[in-house]
Amino acid sequence: MKKVAIGCGLVAGVVVLMAIVIGVSAAGSYNHLVKLSQGVDSHWAQVQNVYQRRADLVPNLVATVAGAANFEKSTLTEITQARASVGQVKIDPNTAPNDPAKLAEFDRAQGQLSSALSRLLVVVERYPDLKATANFRDLQAQLEGTENRIAVERRDFNDAVMEYDTAVKSFPAVFYAGAFGFHEKPYFSATPGSETPPKVQFDFGGSGTNPAASKP
Secondary structure (H helix, E strand, O other): OHHHHHHHHHHHHHHHHHHHHHHHHHHHHHHHHHHHHHHHHHHHHHHHHHHHHHHHHHHHHHHHHHOOOOOOHHHHHHHHHHHHHHHHOOOOOOOOOOOHHHHHHHHHHHHHHHHHHHHHHHHHOOOHHHHHOHHHHHHHHHHHHHHHHHHHHHHHHHHHHHHHHHHHOOOOHHHOOHHHOOOOOOOOOOOOOOOOOOOOOOOOOOOOOOHHHHOO
């Protein structure tokens, strides 16, 4: 009887020890998911910041370009409408989207603005007097820097999402992540040439359009 009691005690001790180990492991895994999720949210906020910076440049850019005599009004209308479409896509700036469709909608709107800006740059080449405007040159430099930052922040966001999604689908988190609200997050979809930011260059020396400047 004594041996049975000792055996039961040993089994109970092993079970308790295993429960403690599993609990500690689960707690560590949970905390890791929290950290990764917050990292994704932080990178998303940076993505929002650089896109907002570009949107803020558009009114000044349009106002400066509109000052040129006989500038094509349809081009200005297109870029203004594209900027307005961006503002209509509402996503929490502090929390990365969990809905792939919502992120795709946001990406499409931003892509339309990128295309409109690219077409604007092509049309602008026909107005060499703009090159002498200090405000225009300053906007050119700011826009170029912003486009570079957009490319960098999108890449960093995707890297953070990949690390988070991998953790969610890995053992042991795969068994409980969903129950605690940790679900996979969507990436920005890659498009041809998306690894290279749009070339912001106003070349008034040549004739016709600059093909490099027309790439989104």
